[in-house]
Amino acid sequence: MTFICGGRPQPEIPPSSEGVVILPWVCPSCDGTGTWDDGLQCMLCGGRGAVNEEDLGEWDRAELKRTPIPPAVMKTPCRDCAFRPGAPEEDEKPPADYPFYCHHGMPVVDGAYAPTAWADGKPLGALVCRGWWAAATGEDLPAEAYRPANDGWGRS
Ligand SMILES: [Zn+2]
Structure with a gap:
């Protein structure tokens, strides 16, 4: 399933066994853009621009910004x-x-x-x-x- 927002296809929402998905952090690897400087899709957030705790792994928590x-x-x-x-x-x-x-x-x-x-x-x-x-x-x-x-x- 692809979600459309402003006419642009958005990356899929990850499945959750708990029934609720929250991505509280701006992706620190792509700064929320979903792509790296070389134009490739960000591997940390999968192009969503936002991540949850499980996505972060060893990333430095001091660099995190909250998503809206x-x-x-x-x-x-x-x-x-x-x-x-x-x-x-x-x-x-x-x-x-x-x-x-x-x-x-x-x-x-x-x-x-x-x-x-x-x-x-x-x-x-x-x-x-x-x-x-x-x-x-x-x-x-x-x-x-x-x-x-x-x-x-x-x-x-
Ligand atoms: Zn990212």
């Missing part, structure tokens, strides 16, 4: 983010190997979040939790303590 955060991820962690200190989920955080979605704007039915549209097992239009993104990419988790929203269901 996808637009589907919340810009900042919510004040009642599950990944804040003191959150109800603090002792059992959502697993990093499957996307976790921000609850803001989601309907609640019988005490549970109930998205009204789904595609491929994912809630359509829901944004990914910023705290989850930090956990899944090895960033520091939100430092400020959890503060519940006014109605207890994430609506402020």
Whole structure:
């Protein structure tokens, strides 16, 4: 499968047994271009321009730059983010190997979040939790303590 972006074929996304693929680092070998100076496809990132920890091997971590955060991820962690200190989920955080979605704007039915549209097992239009993104990419988790929203269901 080839993904098209701006009319240019993009390299394939690598398969993942965990169901989620995140490339949090700009490829240090080609500086994110996907090709080396001689025009050949970069062997470290396979032409994707970005890499994950497994791709990096022995590469010097001090040279790494973060890739841009996808637009589907919340810009900042919510004040009642599950990944804040003191959150109800603090002792059992959502697993990093499957996307976790921000609850803001989601309907609640019988005490549970109930998205009204789904595609491929994912809630359509829901944004990914910023705290989850930090956990899944090895960033520091939100430092400020959890503060519940006014109605207890994430609506402020
Ligand atoms: Zn590269």
